[in-house]
Amino acid sequence: MTTTEGRRPVDLDRILASVRGGLVVSCQAPTGSPLRDPAITAVVARAVLLGGAAGLRVNGPDDVAAVRAVTDVPVIGLHKVEGGPRPFITPTPDLARGLVAAGADVVAADASVQVHGPRLDGFGAVVAAVDVPVMADVSTLEEGLRAAELGAALVGTTLSGYTPASTPAPEGPDLDLVAALAAEGLTVVAEGRIRTPEAVAAAFDAGAAAVVVGGAITDPLLTARRFAAVTPRARDTAEASA
Ligand SMILES: CC(=O)N[C@H](C=O)[C@@H](O)[C@H](O)[C@H](O)COP(=O)(O)O
Numbered sequence: 462m463t464t465t466e467g468r469r470p471v472d473l474d475r476i477l478a479s480v481r482g483g484l485v486v487s488c489q490a491p492t493g494s495p496l497r498d499p500a501i502t503a504v505v506a507r508a509v510l511l512g513g514a515a516g517l518r519v520n521g522p523d524d525v526a527a528v529r530a531v532t533d534v535p536v537i538g539l540h541k542v543e544g545g546p547r548p549f550i551t552p553t554p555d556l557a558r559g560l561v562a563a564g565a566d567v568v569a570a571d572a573s574v575q576v577h578g579p580r581l582d583g584f585g586a587v588v589a590a591v592d593v594p595v596m597a598d599v600s601t602l603e604e605g606l607r608a609a610e611l612g613a614a615l616v617g618t619t620l621s622g623y624t625p626a627s628t629p630a631p632e633g634p635d636l637d638l639v640a641a642l643a644a645e646g647l648t649v650v651a652e653g654r655i656r657t658p659e660a661v662a663a664a665f666d667a668g669a670a671a672v673v674v675g676g677a678i679t680d681p682l683l684t685a686r687r688f689a690a691v692t693p694r695a696r697d698t699a700e701a702s703a
Pocket of ligand 1: 487489539548619620623652653654655673674675676677
């Protein structure tokens with residue numbers, strides 16, 4: 462895969478060897494969750510590592526530092542910026558540098574046309590700003606190809622279904638995008654709406670080098686909501702407000 466000058470291939474090899482064929486668990490608590498606390502994120506990280514996670518994906522420098530303190534497994538750091546149509550993922554070089562300073566092995570960054578325009582120049586600036594591999598979070602094949610040209614070490618399907626170029630979202634993961642990126646020879650991380658072990662296996666079958674699972678493992682609010690939604694009480698409430 463394309464790399465930019467100055468990148469440290471030795472680090473990428475080590476990280477890829479650690480996570481290839483394995484599960485990466487995204488340990489993030491959404492805004493408003495009582496779990497949003499770096500100490501809790503670190504505990505959740507320890508739990509999922511015991512469960513077999515080969516790598517972790519963590520939001521924000523404080524959480525990255527807290528997780529870095531408890532494990533040596535690869536940590537993919539991202540920094541979400543709220544306030545736009547959706548959270549933008551590490552949109553600036555400064556935010557990327559902050560994640561590296563906090564101990565991230567890989568920086569995940571938005572590589573969408575929605576954030577950076579068709580040439581993804583802003584994503585290129587993020588790649589150039591850090592001396593660790595960058596995972597491009599993309600929503601389309603074209604974004605993935607451009608991100609690779611700009612030096613992305615990994616391409617994740619993270620944003621499929623969340624950008625104007627990729628909506629409406631499929632119900633499950635975008636395995637077609639995984640397959641299309643893999644067919645181009647890119648190192649693909651399948652991410653987004655992977656909620657079952659069967660979906661993990663399907664993502665590897667589609668050509669993923671690694672698979673990220675988030676909410677289905679680390680967000681009890683989401684899980685409780687899914688279960689509560691099918692109770693008679695929820696049905697009664699829905700009927701009363703209709
Ligand atoms: C679109 C976006 O901002 N995705 C974020 C990226 O880090 C997270 O909110 C997701 O939880 C993560 O991608 C894992 O996906 P899922 O929770 O569906 O397994």
